[in-house]
Amino acid sequence: MCFNRLLVVGMLVLTAGSLHAQDLSQVCHATSSYDxxxxxxxxxxxxxxxxxxxVVxxxxxxxxxxxNVPLNAEDQDRLALFQRELLALVPRVxxxxxxxxxxxxxxVQQEAxxxxxDAGTQAELQRRLATDAANLHQRVAASQSTHDWHGDAANQYANQIAGDIAPLIASAMGQQALSAAMSGDLQQAAALRDQASDLTTGFQARLQQRLQVLRPDIQALCPDIQRLAALQQGIRASHGRPLNLLQIEQ
Structure with a gap:
């Protein structure tokens, strides 16, 4: 469901200003076109x-x-249960x-x-990471809409975090490379450039691998998501259209 977009922010990559997720459509085969x-x-x-x-x-x-859509007693009960179970699922998500x-x-800290x-850069990086993570945790806790976490809103926040951290690392590595070059150690300067390149190109893959630890947590949500899909089956919107707030791909 809309939890795909909620989960995206949880997997926010704190460098390069991009987003990654353990997608519910892959783990639970659940999709939704709604926010x-x-x-x-x-x-x-x-x-x-x-x-x-x-749809309200x-x-x-x-x-x-x-x-307003007329409902029989059974559909009223199912929608009431759908609402209660979805609200109970949100904190788990x-x-x-x-x-x-x-x-x-x-x-990010392990990569750094x-x-x-140098010790000063490490300390400042840890401070910025802790601040950004605390702010992100707070935003997630307060969020009541998936609109908060996609499109311009998500990109703006991701860019803000990346802009806070990436220049600090780039500056420190650039200074190391410059010092190596000025001392005549061109091999060390080249190695630092290669290291910076690997950080840029290989980080996303390494993060995705480490995020596999979340897969059991996501799988634990699947039965409840599938139950939500079952509860809304057969309920019609206005003009007899299927409600289809959530689809489970077979």
Missing amino acids: LTLQQGQLIFDRAQPAPTR VGSGTLQTDGQ KVVIHRGVDVAVQT DSLNL
């Missing part, structure tokens, strides 16, 4: 197209594109996100440890 916003007593699903573009679920009631943030931060940075 999700949590409001008091309501779940709001929205998308650009096709209709219905806005609240306490056994259903509204699609501004029209956020736990995985928070762990993904921690894994990303640890990976391999660069033999």
